[in-house]
Amino acid sequence: MSKVIKLQQTKTLFLLVSLLLSLNMLVSCGDKTSKKESQEKTTFKIRKNTEEKSKAPTTVATIPQSENKLGRRVFLLCAACHNVVKGEAHKVGPNLNGFFGKKAGTKEGFVYSDDLKNKGIIWSEETLREWLENPASYVPGTKMAFVGVKKKEQQDALIAYLKEVTTE
Numbered sequence: 001m002s003k004v005i006k007l008q009q010t011k012t013l014f015l016l017v018s019l020l021l022s023l024n025m026l027v028s029c030g031d032k033t034s035k036k037e038s039q040e041k042t043t044f045k046i047r048k049n050t051e052e053k054s055k056a057p058t059t060v061a062t063i064p065q066s067e068n069k070l071g072r073r074v075f076l077l078c079a080a081c082h083n084v085v086k087g088e089a090h091k092v093g094p095n096l097n098g099f100f101g102k103k104a105g106t107k108e109g110f111v112y113s114d115d116l117k118n119k120g121i122i123w124s125e126e127t128l129r130e131w132l133e134n135p136a137s138y139v140p141g142t143k144m145a146f147v148g149v150k151k152k153e154q155q156d157a158l159i160a161y162l163k164e165v166t167t168e
């Protein structure tokens with residue numbers, strides 16, 4: 001009689017223990033997956049954030065409208081590398097806002113070639129025309145990889161457009 005009871009007791013104990021064990025496994029298993037999921041979520045978020053950041057400078061770019069249609073059209077050649085609106089980012093080239101009358105190579109936050117900085121150019125119609133004609137021959141060693149604008153009519157229109165839209 002007491003033997004049977006003991007046997008039954010051990011059986012129930014065994015059942016209980018195995019039940020607890022499997023429950024424990026289930027719980028820790030769930031833990032693992034949820035941890036993994038939350039990790040995936042955070043990495044995704046981080047990646048998304050950096051993408052948004054790296055896109056920011058290019059999404060903020062305005063090519064101002066003007067009566068000077070030819071000037072604006074020629075400026076499209078420059079717009080890939082230059083913003084003109086105050087407060088917008090530097091691109092491959094510096095933001096040109098307010099550059100007329102200033103010394104070349106002095107915009108804050110842009111790394112110029114030493115050659116442009118040391119040439120001592122003051123930007124005027126004359127110096128700009130020479131620059132536009134052929135940047136690399138006016139400033140040998142410049143970082144501006146651009147062949148130039150050769151036609152006088154296009155130079156005139158572009159200079160007038162730049163004067164209009166880069167004025168602070």
Ligand code: HEC
Pocket residue numbers: 074075077078079080081082092093094096099103104105106107111112113114115116123132141142143144145146148149
């Ligand atoms: C491929 C990119 C690129 C294009 C296209 C380009 N530029 Fe540039 N620009 C630059 C870079 C880079 C510099 C800095 C040059 C250096 O440090 O030697 C620069 C410098 C300048 C500067 C001197 C700015 C300063 O602060 O002294 C002027 C003015 C300028 N560019 C005007 C123009 C105009 C106008 C056009 C279109 C006809 C043009 N650029 C097209 C990349 C470009």
